[in-house]
Amino acid sequence: xxxxxxxxxxxxxxxxxxxxxxxxxxxxxxxxxxxxxxxxxxxxxxxxxxxxxxxxxxxxxxxxxxxxxxxxxxxxxxxxxxxxxxxxxxxxxxxxxxxxxxxxxxxxxxxxxxxxxxxxxxxxxxxxxxxxxxxxxxxxxxxxxxxxxxxxxxxxxxxxxxxxxxxxxxxxxxxxxxxxxxxxxx
Amino acid sequence: xxxxxxxxxxxxxxxxxxxxxxxxxxxxxxxxxxxxxxxxxxxxxxxxxxxxxxxxxxxxxxxxxxxxxxxxxxxxxxxxxxxxxxxxxxxxxxxxxxxxxxxxxxxxxxxxxxxxxxxxxxxxxxxxxxxxxxxxxxxxxxxxxxxxxxxxxxxxxxxxxxxxxxxxxxxxxxxxxxxxxxxxxx
Numbered sequence: 001x002x003x004x005x006x007x008x009x010x011x012x013x014x015x016x017x018x019x020x021x022x023x024x025x026x027x028x029x030x031x032x033x034x035x036x037x038x039x040x041x042x043x044x045x046x047x048x049x050x051x052x053x054x055x056x057x058x059x060x061x062x063x064x065x066x067x068x069x070x071x072x073x074x075x076x077x078x079x080x081x082x083x084x085x086x087x088x089x090x091x092x093x094x095x096x097x098x099x100x101x102x103x104x105x106x107x108x109x110x111x112x113x114x115x116x117x118x119x120x121x122x123x124x125x126x127x128x129x130x131x132x133x134x135x136x137x138x139x140x141x142x143x144x145x146x147x148x149x150x151x152x153x154x155x156x157x158x159x160x161x162x163x164x165x166x167x168x169x170x171x172x173x174x175x176x177x178x179x180x181x182x183x184x185x186x
Numbered sequence: 187x188x189x190x191x192x193x194x195x196x197x198x199x200x201x202x203x204x205x206x207x208x209x210x211x212x213x214x215x216x217x218x219x220x221x222x223x224x225x226x227x228x229x230x231x232x233x234x235x236x237x238x239x240x241x242x243x244x245x246x247x248x249x250x251x252x253x254x255x256x257x258x259x260x261x262x263x264x265x266x267x268x269x270x271x272x273x274x275x276x277x278x279x280x281x282x283x284x285x286x287x288x289x290x291x292x293x294x295x296x297x298x299x300x301x302x303x304x305x306x307x308x309x310x311x312x313x314x315x316x317x318x319x320x321x322x323x324x325x326x327x328x329x330x331x332x333x334x335x336x337x338x339x340x341x342x343x344x345x346x347x348x349x350x351x352x353x354x355x356x357x358x359x360x361x362x363x364x365x366x367x368x369x370x371x372x
Contacts (some may be wrong), residue, residue: 021262028261031217035360040328040352075214075354076207077263142226163367166226168261174221174360181349 002180003048003114003136004036004173007103009143011053013061015089020081024055028141030080031170036177037067038075044177052103062101063087070095104152110136116157118150119172123159126179137176139169188366189234189300189322190222190359193289195329197239199247201275206267210241214327216266217356222363223253224261230363238289248287249273256281290338296322302343304336305358309345312365323362325355 010024017023020030029051036049044067051063063084071094073079087096101109110116115132119139138145138153145153162175196210203209206216215237222235230253237249249270257280259265273282287295296302301318305325324331324339331339348361 019264021264027263031220034217034354035357038354040354042352077213078205078207162364163371165367166228167364168220168224168226171221171360171364174357175364178348178353178357178361178364181351185349 001048001114001134002044002046002177003050003110003134004032004176005050005052005103005106005136005138006032006141006169007052007138007145007149008054008141009146010055011051011141012055013053013058013088015085017085020077020084024053025142026081026084027077028169029084030077031168032139032173033065033080034075035170035173037065037070043067043070043073047177050106052106060100060102061088062099062103062106064097064099066095066097068095103149107138107153107156111156116153117160118145118153118157119162119176120145120150120159121161121164121166123161126160126162129158129160131180131183135180137173139172141169187234187300187320188230188232188363189236189296189320190218190362191236191238191289191292191322191324192218192327192355193238193324193331193335194240194327195332196241197237197327198241199239199244199274201271203271206263206270210239211328212267212270213263214355215270216263217354218325218359219251219266220261221356221359223251223256229253229256229259233363236292238292246286246288247274248285248289248292250283250285252281252283254281289335293324293339293342297342302339303346304331304339304343305348305362306331306336306345307347307350307352309347312346312348315344315346317366317369321366323359325358327355 012023020026047067049065053061114134114136198209206212233253235251239247300320300322
């Protein structure tokens with residue numbers, strides 16, 4: 001299994017929005033969903049994507065999208081606006097779940113079964129790291145990880161870097177999927 | 187310089203649309219624009235992104251986005267809906283231009299100055315190819331390159347592959363940028 005966790009500082013925690021962008025940049029979350037879970041005409045069944053929404057009105061909220069059970073989806077923003085609005089208002093969508101767990105509690109629960117990595121430009125070069133079984137990658141959104149959250153994640157994980165340039169979160173996810181796919185293909 | 191060219195089979199060639207998705211999947215074009223030209227909080231000044239629009243009502247149309255002169259942009263879909271509608275109705279936006287050149291003519295013009303590569307799962311593994319100066323990468327959209335267009339591109343270029351799985355076009359662009367950035371950083 002392969003997991004990604006995006007910390008969204010401003011992502012809205014209810015369904016009262018008309019555009020993903022204005023809902024605390026849930027459009028960035030959408031891009032990361034596509035990067036983590038979609039191939040061309042297919043879903044990555046071995047990927048789980050977590051989003052930690054920390055925006056108003058009732059943070060924190062943990063959204064989990066499980067490629068193994070995800071159904072009735074397409075890649076476009078409009079489709080995901082509807083799905084996110086639905087699950088944030090308590091409706092069901094296959095493969096998408098919501099709970100009130102905090103990031104700290106999620107990381108603690110994962111620490112036993114997964115290898116946790118925090119993505120940051122200053123981390124150790126990924127080509128010099130032997131990525132473990134069941135990797136769990138922590139990423140910040142366009143604002144970056146709060147220091148407190150990063151500190152917590154580093155109790156359980158290691159700081160790694162793709163390159164010394166600041167990439168968009170969705171780009172990082174695409175690249176991580178690629179590096180792991182190549183590794184698996186050898 | 188680094189160039190990407192996306193062949194969009196259905197991308198609309200006028201500004202009469204209300205959603206990018208319904209304009210022949212211009213939302214896919216938007217994702218590729220972001221992947222090719224944007225870092226976190228920055229623009230890749232060394233990248234040019236070409237889109238060959240082949241949808242109604244008056245194909246072909248060549249849209250060129252030049253990172254060197256691109257201004258007044260953000261990454262979100264709404265921003266790019268406005269920019270694309272503007273340039274498709276003849277208005278000016280810095281760094282974005284439109285002309286009636288065909289894909290064939292564009293490739294022919296590039297063949298002298300650039301190293302042309304056509305991205306396809308069946309191509310030669312990119313790790314076994316010495317990517318030349320000024321690479322120019324040709325990609326299909328979600329439907330894929332028409333055989334005729336591919337044949338034309340291969341007169342001037344080489345078929346290369348990132349991996350044997352079919353990735354989304356925007357994912358391919360993110361990965362290509364990464365591989366070239368790493369090469370440049372060594």
